Amino acid sequence: MWEEKVSVSGPYDFDLALNRLALDPLHSVEMEKRLVRVPLVFKNKKIVAEVIGTGSLENPEFLIRADHDKETTLQRLTEIFQWNVALIHIHEHFQTTELKNLFNEHYGTPLVLEFDPFSSLIKSIIHQQLNLKFAFTLTERFVKTYGEELDGVWFYPSPEKVAQLTVEELRELQFSGRKAEYVIGIAELAASRQLDFEKMKSKPDAEVAQELIKIRGIGPWTVENFLMFALGRPNLFPMGDIGIQNALKKYFNLDEKPTPAQMEKYKEPWNPYLSYASLYLWRSIE
Known part of the structure; x- marks a missing residue:
């Protein structure tokens, strides 16, 4: 069993990420310890990696514990938790759009992937x-x-x-x-x-x-x-998703759900980070 400290660039709201993970009863999350146990499979070998948040929103740090090759484990955890994505750039991009207030409210929300x-x-x-x-x-x-x-x-x-x-x-x-x-x-x-x-x-x-x-x-x-x-692609906007339609209706104070034509117009300035617009809109109604 090895232990490793990982520092990433802020902002990164790990508590919010844990909150979302805890919605699924199959996930092993301990909010008060800021800990999640992640099931990983490497060439049919199953291992459990512990990820503990030890840093803050602006200076995110994590303690990783696992019992498998360090490099491949850290690489996979980096993918899952998207530690290599500079959320500050995405935040700055949305400061020039109509979603500015939404991104201020849910500042540092990462896109965390499914484990497999x-x-x-x-x-x-x-x-x-x-x-x-x-x-x-x-x-x-x-x-x-x-x-x-x-x-x-x-x-x-x-x-x-x-x-x-x-x-x-x-x-x-x-x-x-x-x-x-x-x-x-x-x-x-x-x-x-x-x-x-x-x-x-x-x-x-x-x-x-x-x-x-x-x-x-x-x-x-x-x-x-x-x-x-599953793949962490940054530029997707599921227009048929009821949650996104409801979130847009609420955020823009519309009388009814937006039409596809309205949604096309809204999303233009959100490129190339539409996945984050989707995520933050979902957050706003969760």
């Missing part, structure tokens, strides 16, 4: 068209039935394991038949490496979108969600 691309996709499929409470319940049921627990931290089941499941088994957990088919189908593609998440990291957004949209059960919302929260 496959589980990110599966979670998106499970969450489709469900209210948030039941979506978390169903995801938890799925992971605790077929996943694995290590040091009190839950790991999603591997693509290989999910590919072996039957629709009937998932129906017993209260999956719809269609949703069960989608989850198993995606797992089969990932297990056979037809879906290669490692390769996706270096592909442009449009190419990843093209690859995913062909898959049963994956629509534009899931693609945008995946690009943002």
Whole structure:
């Protein structure tokens, strides 16, 4: 077990990041200790990394503890927590836009990724068209039935394991038949490496979108969600997302939800950081 101190450039609101992570009952978060235990998988080896916030909003520092190769672990944690993104530049960009007040209010909010691309996709499929409470319940049921627990931290089941499941088994957990088919189908593609998440990291957004949209059960919302929260792409604005529509309606005091044409006009000045506009708008109604 090694320990390492990591300093990143501020602002970075780790407490706010922990708050968002704590919404998911499968995450191991201790707010008072400013700690999250992160499940990581390297070449089928499962490890748990501890990330503890020891710094402040303006001078963010973290203590990392893990029991795996230091370089690869730190590299993956940097990706997940987006420690290599200078949030100050993004903040300054929005100071010249209509979202200035929103960015002042949620100053230093990072875009934290899902812990693993496959589980990110599966979670998106499970969450489709469900209210948030039941979506978390169903995801938890799925992971605790077929996943694995290590040091009190839950790991999603591997693509290989999910590919072996039957629709009937998932129906017993209260999956719809269609949703069960989608989850198993995606797992089969990932297990056979037809879906290669490692390769996706270096592909442009449009190419990843093209690859995913062909898959049963994956629509534009899931693609945008995946690009943002699995790959950390900075310039996505899911216009079909009800939360974003409601947040815009509230922020701009509109009588009704904005039209696609209005949204197109709003988002122009927010380029190339549309993902952050999305994130901060979601924050404003959470």
